[in-house]
Amino acid sequence: MLIDSHCHLDRLKAAPDQASLKLIVDSAKAQGVDYLLCVNVRQQGFEAMRDKVSIFDNVFLSSGVHPLDVQEGLDIGQIAEYANDARVVAIGETGLDYFYADETKILQQQCFEQQIALATQVNKPLIVHTRDAREDTIAMLKAGNADRVGGVLHCFTENWEMAKAAIDLGFYISVSGIVTFKNAGELRSVIRKVPKDRLLVETDSPYLAPVPHRGQENQPAYVYDVAKFVAELRGEQFEDLAQYTTDNFFNLFKGAAKLAGR
Template sequence: MLIDSHCHLDRLKAAPDADSLDQIIQQASARDIAYFLCVNVRQQGFEAMRDKMAAYDQVFLSSGVHPLDVQEGLDVDQIKAFANEKKVVAIGETGLDYFYANETKAMQQACFEQQVALAVEVNKPLIIHTRDAREDTLAILRNGQGDKVGGVLHCFTENWEMAKAAIDMGFYISVSGIVTFKNAGELRSVIRKVPQDRLLVETDSPYLAPVPHRGKENQPAFVRDVAEFVAELRGEKYEDLAAFTTENFFNLFKDAARLAGR
């Protein structure tokens, strides 16, 4: 059994309606993907995402504002209200992205700080997006006592020093299809070092389809390709990697309820 620990099912062009979304989830289930975490990036889009996923008990949700969406605003009370809904297991996607939006650095930092504080208040883990902002990301997590709730650095592309610092604060490292790309040599060396009890796998679909699906819209079914590649990379059996990443998911996202028979 596998879990796609980070996807955006509500953004799939291949699933504009309930029937096509059913098909996407069935295709993933056929490849042994049993659960999904559908991640919020805009608080204005949460309710539509929630309603679209309402029929799927195996789909968990998060509530938060992405660093590339901070200009749309952050209403902490609204995010908190969403966070208290039954299927919401995390705060995020939040964090810092200086690669694409260095001009909003100050706004990103303020938004990130507020969401870290909220996560601590509601006792839910954080889903972190970080790019070209290693020192500031770690500093905000430390200063905001993010270690009290932990979380995951999703779609990780940074160096081992950052991974180790995050792990030491109780965070997990999640690997996406980027690890299968030809230019991912440094990332592969990092993923080899991540302890078994701190590793997750994801698609970040509909983005970043792994080899051999490059050029296609990414889907949760492709997390199987990521997991198989990572298992081979680390010299582990696929079945073992699937088992320990599943346990890691439920250890981190404690509000995610296992379904009977899964």
């Protein structure tokens, strides 16, 4: 069994409606991907996302505002209301991105701080996006006592020092298809070091399709290719990596209930 721990099903161009999305989810199942976490990035898009995936009992949700979407506004009370949904297992995607939006740094920090506080309030882990903001990301997680709920640094692309700092806070490191790219040498060295009990795999679909699917729209089925590459990279059996990353998912996202027979 595999789990795509981070995807955006509502953003797939290949799945504009539930019927076409079912084909995508069935394709993932055929590759052994039994569960998916569909991640919210815009407060204004949560309800449409929730409704689109409502027919799938193996798809979990998150509630939050991405650092590149903070200018659209954050009503933390509304995010908290969405978090009451039984299928919402995490707060986020939140965090800091100084690479693409350094000009909104202060607003990003304010929104990140509020979502960290909400996560501790509702006792749900954080899904964190971080790019070119290593020191501030870790500092804000510490200041907000995020270690009480834990979380994941998703689609990780930073260095080992940051990974270790996050792991020391009880966070997980999630690896995407980026690890298969030719220029991902430093990332590969980091992923080799991450302890088994702190590693997750994801697609971040529809973005960042792994080799051999580069140039295509990414989809959850391709988490198989990510996991296969990571297992070879770490010198592990694919079945072992699939098992422990699945266990890690349910250890982190405690609100995610396994389905009978799976």
